[in-house]
Amino acid sequence: MTYRAPVSELQFLLRDVLGYGRVTETERFAEAAGEMTDAILTEAARLAEEVMAPLQRAGDLHPARLENGVVRTSPGFADGYKAIAEGGWVGMTADPEHGGMGLPLTLATGVNEMMHSACLALALNPLLTQGQIEALEAHASDEIKATYLPKLTSGTWTGTMNLTEPQAGSDVGALRSKAVPNGDGTYAVSGQKIYISWGDHDVAENVCHLVLARLPDGRAGTKGISLFIVPKYLPDEAGNPGKANSLRTVSLEHKMGLHGSPTAVMEFDGATGWLVGAEHGGMAAMFTMMNNARLAVGVEGLGIAEAATQKAVAFALDRVQGRVPVEGGTGTILDHADVRRMVLRMKALTATARGICLDTALSFDMAQATGGEEAKTWAARGAFLTPIAKAHGTDIGCEVAELGIQVHGGMGYVEETGAAQFYRDVKVTTIYEGTNGIQAMDMVARKLMDGGDAARAMLAEVQATADRAAGSDGALAPLGAALGRAVEAVAETLDWMLGAEMNDRFAGARPFLTAFGHLLGGHYLLAAALAGDSAERVALARFQIMQILPGVGGLCLSAQQGAEPLYAFPADALTA
Amino acid sequence: MTYRAPVSELQFLLRDVLGYGRVTETERFAEAAGEMTDAILTEAARLAEEVMAPLQRAGDLHPARLENGVVRTSPGFADGYKAIAEGGWVGMTADPEHGGMGLPLTLATGVNEMMHSACLALALNPLLTQGQIEALEAHASDEIKATYLPKLTSGTWTGTMNLTEPQAGSDVGALRSKAVPNGDGTYAVSGQKIYISWGDHDVAENVCHLVLARLPDGRAGTKGISLFIVPKYLPDEAGNPGKANSLRTVSLEHKMGLHGSPTAVMEFDGATGWLVGAEHGGMAAMFTMMNNARLAVGVEGLGIAEAATQKAVAFALDRVQGRVPVEGGTGTILDHADVRRMVLRMKALTATARGICLDTALSFDMAQATGGEEAKTWAARGAFLTPIAKAHGTDIGCEVAELGIQVHGGMGYVEETGAAQFYRDVKVTTIYEGTNGIQAMDMVARKLMDGGDAARAMLAEVQATADRAAGSDGALAPLGAALGRAVEAVAETLDWMLGAEMNDRFAGARPFLTAFGHLLGGHYLLAAALAGDSAERVALARFQIMQILPGVGGLCLSAQQGAEPLYAFPADALTA
Incomplete structure (x- = not known):
């Protein structure tokens, strides 16, 4: 069983469900229209299937390791990376x-999505570089841009993000790393950073670290933090890697999964760095890349969900256990109702994550390609969807990977099968780039600061889909009605949130986010059924609306309980 | 952070919530009353905390391995096992x-529960022996009993169960292992068995395999299967291990978790075995131990849930990130509403699994200690609760372990913390001893063959708790009303199940089982609040009923959709 990239599904979704044509009709993205899109998807599919997927298990079995201060990556990863870079994929979205x-x-x-399905551990490398390119494009000086962007875009050098310190995880403002001006326009950066994905490796000639640190006059908290670019090797006059910088890889983490991705503890000891953006403006610079990075992590959840589903389906279609007299059955365990239920749940959840992630990305494209009020509206839409894409997308990744093991039965628990690796790999996506709890807090606080406009606009889109279905003939009509009822429940909870104290919102943020995610699942799957009208699209929409969407009511009720009940449990009884 | 056995919680539950006094009031169990129970729990707690918990990580880091045909277990496991055996714990329930x-x-x-919390990989060994003791007590000849039971009960020898073959997993009836009479009362047993937990090891002097195989005249399917005891070393005339039997350990599985528990592929090549029970009566013999084994696996989920909760709480109380102005707060991340929510969810789910598991066990004790109709009613109650204890208990184990990682943030993904090990270890419990899907099918088929009597009796018990709460003053009254509404929803779904075709039941079996599990959670937690009336018990009941129980309505709706929607998705579109 090997991974097969879902090219035609992506094409259908873009063209017939999400209105991707609106993007390529803009002047900004006119070149990406029609055949170009098909060619890109087809070529990426080939890379994912033929080059990256074969590396998936090697990365797990042979983790990156630190030898005499140098990180040696998993077998085949260097060649895999080379193929990604030479194909131009690192600079996909770059200027x-x-x-x-x-x-x-x-x-x-x-x-x-395809790269993450095929080999997430390796795909993280170009993904991080993409984030760095974006940050430099938006905030770096022309000189820095000229030095770094061509190298990063071509994949000759790679990028990392250095935010976390042992005492500063979700609370970035607690960081202690320092940057002292050297007097020549450069800074001496010192401090220890942890959880640095691809912090060092042997697949490219230089590693460029974006490091958050505090200038001598930087005040406490997030408002005193600045951003620096700190390369492993200092560029010489010709722009090639020169003298080694004062930084080192202290150790690599022994993680549950993603073994092929080296997660480093980095020590900066007066390393030479250059300021990116304004002094004390580090968080603002980080935030420009944060939305896209969060979306990208949601796509990691999606990618693993798709791969886990494919593997489970292939196994189920090959496995015979017991007999169920089902007309037109497969003769395999897929004829068992509960196995069908699991597989359809995997497919419905995966399709949900795909719809949310692509639609979030589309919002950002439209925000970039349009102007004025229209651009603002698109940006707000993307910003609102981002925490849902990240948290719901990765929750889905975890649930689908778990179902994937379950479909395999005992074989799922044996590592050779590969189902367990998905389960281990995907779990970190609910944690990094802001835990899913943080995403939910972002959704009910910052993302409702517009008085709920972006949320209500999204609910109106879902309602429009519900209305279209309700007004249609046949099987989709009752599904439209059910989706409309779920919109009401979520809208009512949104109103409750807008009227609630902040900690009461936080108390219900997770169930609210999940409810909104399920609602969007109904929206995209029903829209796909309306657009495609094939037996499987109708069946999948029906499954989502009858088996997953019914959870929305309970989640909305839970979301409105407020914080008080959580604190009624005495803290000193927690350890009893 | 080390594991602390919840002795006082168990004492409270037994004494004040579950009516364990009814058990020790019987003649059969009179010796276990009062101080004896306390002494047992205290002594087991000491073993779990001091002897077993320190082995947990060693088992994970240094998996059992096969060397020249012999299994070498993890460092310290032999001594740990010795302590368990010498304490008499293998024979806890034995005659x-x-x-x-x-x-x-x-x-x-x-x-x-305590042993599973402390070190599940090691605890599996005595657990399997306990199952074998039970099977031999119920079905073996006096001669076999006299030879094996003293050795097994003392832990001098250990026991395994050999059911699964590559082509016969959930479908046991498809097995191909053969047993041919040798003419001297023994049988030559041949075949390959997989997933044999503790199939070989170096912690005790003999390994006794209970093997399902087919006699020459055994017909196809489960009705032609017989049960044999096949020891690694044949007992000599003095009853000591003598000549090696014709069996071998072919390989050990490379599993996602439970590394300390060797999972063997066993090859029997005309090995000498003795029939246990009637010819072709193997499945019946297996079924007598199946209920208890399934309960025991539910307890594995419970044990890991408790341990994961303790670890997460200890971490959270030690971790400072951000500031939340909460009156009387802890100054740690536990002051964040979402962390509180996660921790209370872990505690509520763990308490649910504990209530269900202990109450199931109590049913079997009462069935054994009483007689006539009363015993039948208790047996039916235990039989009905068993699939819920197994499936909901292990689902809870997985969810709580996942929340445990989430509470730890990035640290949860790093293996040194131990949170990830729980997550990896517990997953197999949803698979072995009958997957959770099989449990749900058992619940809606076999366990409703009484026309729903046992289910309705259980619902009446929950309703009685709801009524008691509804009739009380103060905070518990509205909780009683909410629980009563959930009883109605489940009762209505039960009626639907009883009127439905079997495959329609199967299609909704999983959500129905989960709904019933949540309902029982409300029952036990509310009963505990009524009995204990402490701030934390009231708060936990309130959390369960306001945050978890609201899911019951949606689950009941999903449970009643029938099989047709599952098959409406064309099988050939699954791979598209």
Whole structure:
């Protein structure tokens, strides 16, 4: 069983469900229209299937390791990375001025899904570089851009993000790393950073660290933090890697999964760095890349969900246990109702994550390609959807990977099968780039600061889908009605949130986010059924609306309980 | 952070919530009353905390391995096993006639919870032996009993169960292993068995395999299967291990978790075995131990849930990130509403699993200690609760372990913390001893063959708790009303099940089982609040009923959709 990239599904979704044509009709993305999109998806599919998927298990079995201060990556990863870089995939969305392809984020999201399905541990490397490119494009000086962007875009150098410190995880403002001006325009950066994905490796000639640190006059908290670019090797006059910088890889983490991705503890000891963006403006610079990075992590959940589903389906279609007299059955365990239920749940959840992630990306493309009020509305839509894409997308990744093991039975618990690796690999996606709890807090706080406008606009889109279905003939009509009822429940909870104290919102944030995610699942799957009208699309929409959407009512009720009940449990009784 | 056995919680539950006094008031279990129960729990707690918990990580880091045909277990496991055996714990529930302690299963379930929390990989060994003891007590000849039971009860020898073959997993009837009479009362047993937990090891002097195989005249399917005991070393005339039998360990599985428990592929090549029970009566013999084994696996989920909760709480109380102005707060991340929510969810789910498991065990004790109609009613109650204890208990184990990682944030994904090990270890419990899907099918088919009597009696018990709460003053009254509404929803779904075709039941079996599990959670937690009336018990009941129980309505709706929607998705579109 090997991974098969869902190219035609992506094409259908983009073209017939999400209105991707609106993106390529803009001047900004005109080049990505029609055949170009098909060619990109087809070529990325080939890379994912033929180059990356064969590396998936090697990365797990032979983790990256630290030897004499140097990280040696998993067998085959260097060649795999080379293929990614040579194909131009690192610079997919980067500015053509520095060698990028300038593709829409929507298309890049489809490509990322495939890469994440095939080999997430390796795919993280170009993904991190993409984030760095974005930050430099938006905030770096022309000189830095000229030095770094061509190297990063071509994949000759790679990028990392250095935020976390042992005492500063979700609370970034607690960081202690320092940056002292050297007097020559550079800074001496010192401090220890942890959880640095691809912090060191042997697949490219230089590693460029974006490091958050505090200037001597930087005040406490997030408002005193600045951003620096700190390369492993200092560029010489010709722009090639020169003298080694004062930084080192202290150790690699022994993680539950993603063994092929080296997660480093980095020590900066007066390392030479250059300021990116304004002094004390580090968090603002981080935030520009944060939304896309969060979306990208949601896509990681999606990618693993798709791969886990494919593996489970292939296993189920090959496995015979017991007999069920089902007309037109497969003769395999897929004829058992509960196995069908699991597989359809995997497919419905995966399709949900795909719809949310692509639609979020599309919002950002439209925000970039349009202007004025229209751009603002699209940006707000993307910003609102982002925590849902991240948290619900990765929750889905975990649930689908778990179902994947379950479909395999005992074989799922044996590592050779590969189902367990998905389960181990995907779990970190609910944690990094802001835990899913943080995403939910972001959703009910920052993302409702517009008085709920973006949320209500999204609910109106879902209602429109419900109305279209309700007004249609046949099987989709009752599904439209059910989706409409779920919209009401979520809208009512939204109103409750808007009227509630902040900690009461936080108390219900997770169930609210999940409810909204399920609602969007109904929206995209029903829209797909309306657009495609094939037996499987209708059946999948029906499954989502009858088996998953009914959970929305309970989640909305839970979301409105407020914080008081949580604190009624005495803290000193927690350890009793 | 080390594991602390919840002795006082178990004592409270047994005494004040579950009516364990009814067990020790019987003649059969009179010796287990009062101080005896306390002494057993205290002594088991000491073993779990001091001897077993320190082995947990060693088992994970240094898996059992096969060397020249012999299994070498993890460092320290041999000594740990010795302590378990010498303490008499292997024979906890065994007949005193052969050296057992003859304790109630309810009490043994409390002890098992602690052992599973401390080190599940090691605890599996005595657990399997307990199952074998039970099977031999019920079905073996006096001669076999006399030879094996004293050795097994004392832990001098250990026991395994050999059911699964590559082509015969959930479908046991498809097995191909053969047994041919040798003419001297013994049988030559041949075949390959997989997933044999503790199939070989170096912690005791003999390994006794209970093997399902087909006699020459055994017909196809489950009705042609017989049960044999096949020891690694044939007992000599003095009853000591003599000549090696014709069997071998082919390989050990490379599993996602439970590394300390060797999972063997066993090859029997004309090995000498003795029939246990009637010819072709193997499945019946297996079924007598199946209920208890399934309960025991539910307790595995419970044990890991408790341990994961303790670890997460200890971490959270030690971790400072961000500031939340909460009056009387802890100054740690536990002041964040979402962390509180996660921790209370872990505690509520764990308490649910504990209530269900102990109450199931109590049913079997009462069935054994009473007679006539009363015994039948208790047996039916235990039989009905068993699939819920197994499936909901292990689902809870998985969810709580996942929340445990989430509470730890990035640290949860790093293996040194131990949270990830729980997550990896517990997953197999949803698979073995009948997948959770099989449990749900058992619940809606076999366990409703009484026309729903046992289910309705259980619902009446929940309703009685709801009524008691509804009739009380203060905070518990509205909780009683909410629980009563959930009883109605489940009762209505039960009626639907009873009127439905079998495959329609199967299609909704999983959501129905989960709904019933949540309902029982409300029942036990509310009963505990009524009995204990402490702030934390009231708060936990309130959390369960306001945050978890609201899911019951949606689950009941999903449970009643029937099979047709599952088959409406064309099988050939599954791979598209």
